[in-house]
Amino acid sequence: MQLKEIARLSVESLFSQRLRTGLTVLGMVIGVAAVVLLVSVGHGAKNYVAREFEDLGANLIVVQPGKSDKKTHMGPPIGAAQRKMTTDDVRAIERRALNLEAVSGLVLGTVSARNEDSISNITVFGTNEQFPRILTIKIALGEYFTREEDEYRRRVVVLGHNVAQELFGDENPLGRSIKLNESEFKIVGVMAPMGDKLGLSFDELGFIPTEAALKLFNDDKLFGIRATASSRVSIDDAVAEITEILKERRDGEEDFTVLTQVSMMESLNTILDMLTYVLGAIAAISMLVGGIGIMNIMWVSVVERTQEIGIRRAVGARKRDILQQFLAEALGLSLLGGSLGVGGALTLTYVLYFIFPSFDMRAPGWILGPAFLLALVVGITFGVIPAWRASKIETLDALRYE
Amino acid sequence: MALLSLDSITKLFTRGDEEIRAIDGLSLEVEAGEFIAITGASGSGKSTLLYILGLLDVPSAGRYLLDGSPTESLSDDRRAELRNRFMGFVFQGFHLLPRASALRNVTMPLVYSGGYGERVPEPEQRARAEAALSTVGLADRMLHLPNELSGGQRQRVAIARALVNRPKLLFADEPTGNLDSRSGKEILALFEQLNAAGVTVIMVTHDPSIAQRARRRLVLGDGKLLEDIRAA
Numbered sequence: 278m279q280l281k282e283i284a285r286l287s288v289e290s291l292f293s294q295r296l297r298t299g300l301t302v303l304g305m306v307i308g309v310a311a312v313v314l315l316v317s318v319g320h321g322a323k324n325y326v327a328r329e330f331e332d333l334g335a336n337l338i339v340v341q342p343g344k345s346d347k348k349t350h351m352g353p354p355i356g357a358a359q360r361k362m363t364t365d366d367v368r369a370i371e372r373r374a375l376n377l378e379a380v381s382g383l384v385l386g387t388v389s390a391r392n393e394d395s396i397s398n399i400t401v402f403g404t405n406e407q408f409p410r411i412l413t414i415k416i417a418l419g420e421y422f423t424r425e426e427d428e429y430r431r432r433v434v435v436l437g438h439n440v441a442q443e444l445f446g447d448e449n450p451l452g453r454s455i456k457l458n459e460s461e462f463k464i465v466g467v468m469a470p471m472g473d474k475l476g477l478s479f480d481e482l483g484f485i486p487t488e489a490a491l492k493l494f495n496d497d498k499l500f501g502i503r504a505t506a507s508s509r510v511s512i513d514d515a516v517a518e519i520t521e522i523l524k525e526r527r528d529g530e531e532d533f534t535v536l537t538q539v540s541m542m543e544s545l546n547t548i549l550d551m552l553t554y555v556l557g558a559i560a561a562i563s564m565l566v567g568g569i570g571i572m573n574i575m576w577v578s579v580v581e582r583t584q585e586i587g588i589r590r591a592v593g594a595r596k597r598d599i600l601q602q603f604l605a606e607a608l609g610l611s612l613l614g615g616s617l618g619v620g621g622a623l624t625l626t627y628v629l630y631f632i633f634p635s636f637d638m639r640a641p642g643w644i645l646g647p648a649f650l651l652a653l654v655v656g657i658t659f660g661v662i663p664a665w666r667a668s669k670i671e672t673l674d675a676l677r678y679e
Numbered sequence: 680m681a682l683l684s685l686d687s688i689t690k691l692f693t694r695g696d697e698e699i700r701a702i703d704g705l706s707l708e709v710e711a712g713e714f715i716a717i718t719g720a721s722g723s724g725k726s727t728l729l730y731i732l733g734l735l736d737v738p739s740a741g742r743y744l745l746d747g748s749p750t751e752s753l754s755d756d757r758r759a760e761l762r763n764r765f766m767g768f769v770f771q772g773f774h775l776l777p778r779a780s781a782l783r784n785v786t787m788p789l790v791y792s793g794g795y796g797e798r799v800p801e802p803e804q805r806a807r808a809e810a811a812l813s814t815v816g817l818a819d820r821m822l823h824l825p826n827e828l829s830g831g832q833r834q835r836v837a838i839a840r841a842l843v844n845r846p847k848l849l850f851a852d853e854p855t856g857n858l859d860s861r862s863g864k865e866i867l868a869l870f871e872q873l874n875a876a877g878v879t880v881i882m883v884t885h886d887p888s889i890a891q892r893a894r895r896r897l898v899l900g901d902g903k904l905l906e907d908i909r910a911a
């Protein structure tokens with residue numbers, strides 16, 4: 278039988294039972310759409326995280342004390358003295374590394390910030406003047422503190438947008454003083470609203486010079502070091518340089534960890550990819566339900582048309598002609614289910630993107646083909662058994678079937 | 680050599696313990712170009728015999744040679760091919776596809792000819808089906824569904840379907856049963872015309888006036904051949 282004739286027969290048959298066809302297809306549509314939607318959500322989450330990382334500062338390098346030894350899972354050897362990370366390390370890196378755009382120590386602490394009218398608890402970052410080139414920090418008023426202010430242990434502060442609002446309302450805080458714990462700090466800058474970046478609210482922070490921070494917290498070691506490579510391609514070289522310099526200053530011992538934005542993002546991506554695949558696979562199970570629906574309706578169709586099968590065989594249809602006819606019907610159902618499911622899910626993700634542009638969950642192109650194909654494979658797999666049975670019916674028995 | 684040769688054919692049907700001999704040790708030879716009418720009481724095995732001859736059923740015992748070759752070892756698909764290429768069958772119960780127009784019912788055998796290396800292009804399929812329907816006087820009913828046709832019209836659609844692939848052998852199970860005597864005569868005249876052109880015709884009939892016109896008449900009773908009468 279010609280392909281055209283097979284196609285015509287299946288279209289006619291599906292069309293003659295519109296409601297039944299529609300309901301069967303719906304089962305498949307839901308399965309396919311679920312796969313596409315869940316994968317799109319996973320993909321959107323990945324995009325979201327990537328954007329957050331990018332926003333934070335491209336080419337970021339993070340240095341933390343302590344070795345995360347992935348090979349033994351035993352942690353640092355007992356008794357191995359963990360050396361402090363100090364501003365001397367920062368200066369050494371600054372002096373010697375060629376592939377860095379900026380490097381800064383980081384001191385972290387929580388303080389009470391207060392002026393005449395109000396008081397609030399804030400987190401402060403102690404950094405040097407290069408920090409705005411490492412993390413994207415937008416200054417609305419004044420400016421970030423200078424190298425001199427850091428070196429001479431000036432007590433100056435740059436306030437996050439919300440902190441400034443809370444303490445000063447609409448007044449201009451520039452040049453005014455606040456007390457961080459018991460020390461007085463002069464306000465030299467106020468940040469523009471930045472919102473949350475990777476769960477950290479920049480609007481609730483204060484930035485002070487490293488030296489002033491060490492003094493404020495009565496400490497001499499850094500929380501860590503942050504740097505930015507001069508370009509994307511030089512990240513690996515920069516990491517090597519930093520590692521080299523710090524090791525040299527630690528008698529060859531590597532008791533610190535260097536992470537890059539890229540490597541952090543990669544490991545996060547691995548987790549998110551995993552999640553996406555698992556979600557997609559779970560959704561694929563719902564396609565099986567759609568497939569069973571197709572099988573069910575194909576059985577009904579075969580039984581209903583037993584006499585037709587007999588007539589066709591009597592006038593010369595071969596077994597394979599019958600098989601093809603019913604397979605084409607199952608294929609038609611899954612084609613419909615697959616294309617409506619993929620198309621529907623695609624449209625839905627675009628509509629959602631239109632409504633919530635901050636979370637881009639537009640379906641990634643690579644899932645469309647496989648989701649559609651999977652629908653076909655499932656539909657045909659479940660359609661094969663009824664179609665095969667149909668082709669096996671004895672001609673005369675079928676002819677006499679009432 | 681005979682076109683069809685039956686040697687001690689038996690067809691058994693079992694219903695529980697009961698055993699029905701629909702055909703009982705029947706032997707028969709049919710030459711190419713014959714025109715045969717089969718008569719006999721209801722239940723005497725006429726349809727069963729026709730199914731066996733038309734390769735739609737297999738005998739329980741005995742040999743059936745078609746054009747000199749044994750048929751028992753033919754595969755289902757090979758039987759389908761022989762039915763499609765060489766045989767036309769008019770069923771007692773018409774057996775039309777209920778959801779297809781008269782035209783598409785008649786076209787159906789040609790659709791499957793392609794599978795046997797005899798592809799008929801679609802326009803020709805249509806032309807031949809239309810010609811067959813015109814031959815049986817249904818030129819004005821081509822696009823009707825079977826349930827929009829009278830019993831006699833349906834019977835004629837079934838006849839057109841049997842003729843459309845230009846068979847060498849035409850089996851007809853009471854092809855005039857639902858027709859008035861004039862239409863019946865017309866169909867008979869058509870069969871005679873086909874026969875004159877070389878088609879071997881074997882038809883079952885209850886109508887003595889029609890059986891009378893056949894050159895050879897077989898009378899069946901309880902699955903046995905009671906009489907084999909040749910016109911002088």
Ligand SMILES: Nc1ncnc2c1ncn2[C@@H]1O[C@H](COP(=O)(O)OP(=O)(O)OP(=O)(O)O)[C@@H](O)[C@H]1O
Pocket residue numbers: 692693694699700701719720721722723724725726727728771
């Ligand atoms: N599939 C079957 N199962 C059991 N018995 C059958 C079957 N087909 C036919 N028979 C029996 O075989 C016998 C012959 O049936 P057949 O249909 O050949 O008769 P017929 O001569 O064509 O009768 P009619 O003139 O009424 O059409 C009948 O007794 C019938 O009951």
Ligand SMILES: [Mg+2]
Pocket residue numbers: 725726727771852
């Ligand atoms: Mg009969």
